[in-house]
Amino acid sequence: MLFFTVEKLKARLDEIRAAAIRATRPIDHVMTCPAPGAPPDNAMAPAPPxxxxxxxxxxxxxxxxxxxxxxERPAERLPWGMPVDGGHNHWLRAPIRIPDEWRGRQVMVRLHWEGHGQASVEGIAYLDGRTLAGIDEPHPAVLLPESAHEGQHDLLIRCYAPYAHPFGGLELQLRDETIGRLAVTLYAVLEAIGTYRDSDPEKHALLDRINRAYNLLDLRDGWQSESFAISAGAALTFLRETLTANLEPGQRPTILATGHAHMDVAWLWPLWRTHQKVAHTVATTLHLMERYPEYHFSMSQPQTYAFLKQDDPELYERLRQRVAEGRFEPVGAMWLEPDCNVTSGESLVRQVIHGMRFFDDEFGPIDHVVWLPDVFGYSAALPQIMKLAGIQCFMTTKISWNQFNRMPCDTFRWRGIDGSEVLAHFVTATADPPRPDPTQAQFYTYNGDMTPAQVYGTWNHYRQKAVNDEVLYIYGYGDGGGGPTEEMLELARVMADLPGFPVVRPGRIEQYFQRLRNRTWHNPQVPTWVGELYLEYHRGTYTSQARVKHNNRQAELLLREAEWLNAWAVTSGGPDRQEELDTAWRSVLLNQFHDILPGSSVSLVYVESERQFAAVRAAAGEV
Known part of the structure; x- marks a missing residue:
């Protein structure tokens, strides 16, 4: 009985999702043109008149x-579909007018294209000249604001379109929000059922409730009928009422969920693409915040904020407003997420100085955390540097990728070379079951998908349950940015109320680490790890792309000497050139990113890196 009920409901989910789109209208009079100039200059340049x-x-x-x-020339492709030449930028433009009978309801703009992954289109939609939201593979449609429901409006889309392909069209979509939420709720409960044991009463109670909810649906006139839409509302109301009716107030672990979009400043793409990725990620985030007041989002790396401040001041100011509200959280202490193996100790200090200075100047005092989810190993010097900077907490997921030896703990004191200790915490997000063999990699992720299986797995894998019942979960499309989707936010709402399931609630990373430290720091059951956090993976860190490693060390030494000379000149009454040297340092810090300095990026990245290091050498030489 259980098997057939679950299979029946899973088979109907796609049909319910599709039924949420009640009507579509093609958008006519679409125009296109290539972005004037060439990358990187046209990456964030305005559209032609x-x-x-x-x-x-x-x-x-x-x-x-x-x-x-x-x-007509076929583009050369690298692995993962990345174009050898870095890709090209184009614009789309169209007038839009919402049909009178659709006004006051949810209307979306959908862009259709071919291609996936690095071959996919990424874009930023503008409505009447104002940044609206990002468009990418996980976010192909944008909900139009109420202001668009009257009169005609100008839709403009900045598109990274790396390959020539058939245009799939632009269309308006009329969406029934209730049907969409019913589909998400059914999916969440079905996924959650798979995490319970057969002996758990919650499993059978939930199965009964979603089966009864499905039986309320009126399918006599088909999925697009008005009677189905009305019955979907009744089914959703039934589910919401019954899911929380017998919710036990007893102790349940908490999943502190924050939206995130890990941003590789360079990797399979050159730096100019990152400018676009930051803007489209922030635009999507702010657009979702308008509809989900509980939504918290975190973004690391002051370098990415500096990109946005330069590229789109109006969007950056909107970001600052959300930061002031406490919903958009700058996180991290370093200028970006650097390599911590080849980078010198002095450079790690500069990463902290420039990172903390930028965040504090732009957003006010922040309780900083060293946030390095994807870096390929961590120097034993870091705890000392953190302690001297007043930073108490460190976060990663990457050590779970170890090839041979799995770390024995997820929350622990990390002791550095000089005996300094900080609190370290691993995010344990995975939908995979725990592997009993301690030599097998577990591969925790910083790109959570907010599925019940992964949320449950985050708690199930966590190994300090005896001292801490609240774990951190970061979710959203990442590496190339993008962030959470609307469905992820809807899933989070459902999972907040599932009986016998960890409580999922949004919140701030800063406050999470304050609570975690208060709860664990003085507990003798919390283990201590002494020395380097070595990653048994990505071992080419010390050898790949030797030229960039040479340039980095040369720049570190030249800037050291230039600063000595500048200090001597100032004491002798000469001009202070420190501002120029700080600019040069930030260029070095940028090229210490954990996919640039280790040598794991595409060749275009190293062509640009060579130019930047040449400019650093020139700046140091002038001083």
Whole structure:
């Protein structure tokens, strides 16, 4: 009985999801043009004027994107679909007018394209000149604001379109929010059922409730009928009432969930693409915050904030407003998430100085955490540097990727070379079952998908349950940014009320680590790890791309000597050139990113890195 009920409901989920789109209308009079100039200069440049002759009509099925100078030439591809030349930028423009009968309801703009992964389109939608939201593979549609429901409006989309491919079209979609939420709720409960044991009463109670909810659906006239839409509302109300009716107030572990979008400042893409990725990620985040008041999002790396401040001041100011509200959280203490193996101790100090200075200047005092989820190992000097900077907590997930030896703990005191200790915490997000063999890698992730299986796995894997019943969970598409989707936020709402399931609640990372430290620091059951956190993986860190390693060390030494000379000149009445040297240092810090300095990025990254290090040498030489 259990098997057939679950299979029946899973088979219907896609149909319920599809039924949430009640109608579609193609958007006509779409125009396109290549972004003037060439990357990196055109990465965040404004669109050409409406009367520019470069604009041309674009109809579904016609090719667009790719190299504007030779659109017929097949692009060379690297592994993962990344174009060898870095890709190309294009614009789409169209007038939109919402049908009168759709006004006051949820209306979305959907962009259709071919390609996946690094071959996919990424974009930023602007409505009447104002940044609206990001568009990417996980976020293909954008909900239009109420202000768009009257009159005609100008839709503009900045598109990274690396390859020429047939245009799939732009369309307006009318969405029934209730049906969409019913689909998410059914999915969440079905997934949660799979985490319970057969002997758990919650499992059978939940199965009964979703089966009864499904039986309320009126399918006599089909999925698109009005009777189905009405019955979906009744089914959703039933589910919401019954899920919380017998919710026991007893002790349940807490999952502190914060949206995140890990941003590789360079990796399979050059730096100019990161400028776009930051803007489209922040735009998507702020757009979702307008509809989900409980939504908290964290973004690390002051370097990415500096990019946005330069590229889109209006969007950056909106970000600052959300920071002031406490919902958009700058996290981390370093300028970016650097390599911690080849980078010198002095550079690690500069990472902290420049990172903390930027965040404190832009957003006020912050209780900093060293936030390095994806770095390929951690020097034993870090606890000492952190302690001297007044930083008490450290976070990663990467050590779970060890090839041979799994770390024995997830929350622990980390003791450095000089005996300094800080609190370290590993995010344990995974949907996989715990592996009994301690030599097998577990591969925890910093790109959580907010599925019940993964949320439950985050608590199930955590090994300091005896001293801590609240674990951190970071979710959202990452590496290339993107962040959480609307469905993830809806899933979080459902999982807050599931009986016998960890309590999922949004919150701030800063406050989480304050509570974690208060709860664990003086507990004798908390273990201590002494020395380096060595990653048994990515061992090419010390050898790959030797040129960038040479440039980095040369720049570190040149800047040291230049600062000595500058200090001597100032004491002798000469001009202070420290501001120029700080600019040069930030260029060095940028190139210490954990996919640049270790040598794990594509070749375009190292072409640009060579230019930047040459500029650093010139700046140091002038001083």
């Amino acid at each position: 409406r009367d520019d002759p470069a604009w041309r009509p674009l109809r579904p099925g016609e090719h667009w994107g790719g190299d504007p100078h030779d659109p």
